[in-house]
Amino acid sequence: MRSPAFDVELIRTSTLFGAERRAAERAAQRGQLLRVRSGVLVRPRALDGLRPADRHLLLVRASLPRVTQGSVVGWLSASSVHGLPSFGAWPAKVHLLDPTTAMTTVTAWFVRHGVARHPFGTPTEVCGIPVTDLVRTVVDIAATRPLLNALPAVDHVLRDRVIDRSVLIAAVDTVGPKAHARARTAVEMGSALSGSPAESICRVRFRQVGAPEPIQQHEFARPGDRRAVVDFWFPDQGVVVEVDGRAKYEDTAMLAGASTADAHWREKQREDFVRSFDGVRGFVRLTWADLMDPEVVRAKLARAGIPCR
Numbered sequence: 037m038r039s040p041a042f043d044v045e046l047i048r049t050s051t052l053f054g055a056e057r058r059a060a061e062r063a064a065q066r067g068q069l070l071r072v073r074s075g076v077l078v079r080p081r082a083l084d085g086l087r088p089a090d091r092h093l094l095l096v097r098a099s100l101p102r103v104t105q106g107s108v109v110g111w112l113s114a115s116s117v118h119g120l121p122s123f124g125a126w127p128a129k130v131h132l133l134d135p136t137t138a139m140t141t142v143t144a145w146f147v148r149h150g151v152a153r154h155p156f157g158t159p160t161e162v163c164g165i166p167v168t169d170l171v172r173t174v175v176d177i178a179a180t181r182p183l184l185n186a187l188p189a190v191d192h193v194l195r196d197r198v199i200d201r202s203v204l205i206a207a208v209d210t211v212g213p214k215a216h217a218r219a220r221t222a223v224e225m226g227s228a229l230s231g232s233p234a235e236s237i238c239r240v241r242f243r244q245v246g247a248p249e250p251i252q253q254h255e256f257a258r259p260g261d262r263r264a265v266v267d268f269w270f271p272d273q274g275v276v277v278e279v280d281g282r283a284k285y286e287d288t289a290m291l292a293g294a295s296t297a298d299a300h301w302r303e304k305q306r307e308d309f310v311r312s313f314d315g316v317r318g319f320v321r322l323t324w325a326d327l328m329d330p331e332v333v334r335a336k337l338a339r340a341g342i343p344c345r
Contacts, residue, residue: 039119041090042163046098047077072098073145092116092126099130099145100165107132108159108166110149111180114173117162121188121233122177133168154212171199175207178222179215184240186218188233190226201226229253234279235267237327242268245334246345250277256310264306274317275340276310279327317341 047069049057060077063069069077076098086094093116096109103109110133115122129147137150160169168176174193178186193199204223211219225243229252230236242250247270254269254276268277310316318340326332334344 037119039090039093039116041086041093041097044078044082044086044094044097046072046094047079048101049075049077088126089116089119089122096130096165102145103132103166104134106136107134107148108156108168109133110151110156110168110173111176114167115177115189117165117167118170118173120173120177121192121236122185123188123233123237124181124185154210157210171203171207172210174199175204175211175219175223178204178208179211179219183218183222183225183243184237186222187225187240188230188236190222191228191230191236192233194226194228195230197228227252231267232279234324234327238268238277238279238322238333241327241330241333242337244330245337247337247342248272256313256316262309264310266310270342271315273341273343274315275320275337275342276316276318277320277322277337277340280321280323 047060049060052060060069064071064077067080070080070083071077072094078094083091083094092113096113096117108114109117109130111131112122112127113131116126127147129142129145131147131149133151133156134148135151135155138152139150141148141150156168156172158169159166161167167173170193174189177189190204193204194201201223204226205220208216208219208223225239227236227239230239231253235252250268250270252268253265255263255265257263266276267279269275270277307319311319320336320340320342322333322336326336338344
């Protein structure tokens with residue numbers, strides 16, 4: 037999905053003259069315009085509804101004139117350009133890859149990673165932004181971020197079938213030896229069946245607490261009856277685990293005209309249907325808040341009879 041940050045008007049004071057430029061600066065001082073960074077302003081309402089990833093993309097766009105030729109936007113900054121999901125804080129500076137040096141330098145605007153020993157290949161361009169291609173971006177994230185942060189991006193590209201796993205595995209060999217094992221772990225664990233970043237994070241938590249490997253997107257169905265697909269199914273324990281996000285009950289697009297009460301009622305009916313199968317002995321719901329604490333996940337799984345370390 038295209039980020040709304042691509043459509044935010046950037047007011048660059050360097051393109052204004054005389055009274056117009058002074059008026060823009062006064063408007064910024066009064067809060068009528070907001071400063072993205074020095075010399076780049078936006079209208080306050082333009083930031084309404086922007087997620088942290090969108091705000092970082094806005095920072096990338098604002099910084100673009102200072103990107104030197106040959107360097108490209110990379111790492112998490114490239115992730116925001118490509119619209120990859122990311123868990124955790126976004127960097128305060130724009131990250132670049134510089135093929136002319138092996139040194140990493142930090143300036144007021146950029147973190148410039150020297151990649152002379154591990155060049156990024158042929159870059160791509162997204163809405164005028166020079167950026168590492170999607171494969172390199174995903175592998176860089178997998179190589180440098182903890183599994184909890186990296187797996188949502190890996191699962192995302194596998195689920196959308198835009199990249200084959202074999203391509204990612206081949207690209208892992210382009211990263212440095214220290215990062216190779218971390219990147220390969222994330223890529224090999226990636227699954228096209230993860231339906232959301234929350235499900236990806238849930239899978240990491242299962243591994244962290246030592247739970248058995250579940251079946252993803254398992255279907256419960258009877259001939260002539262309705263069907264239900266659950267996020268995770270632990271067949272040996274007879275336990276279903278669902279990641280329950282608030283969007284299911286509050287997001288207007290997901291509600292499709294129904295009320296929150298209707299959504300809760302549908303979900304109850306769905307759970308009752310799943311519980312009606314002989315092999316189902318437990319049903320666990322994990323919220324986003326639960327996923328932030330592996331001990332909460334461990335406790336909920338253990339109470340349902342799923343063995344953990």
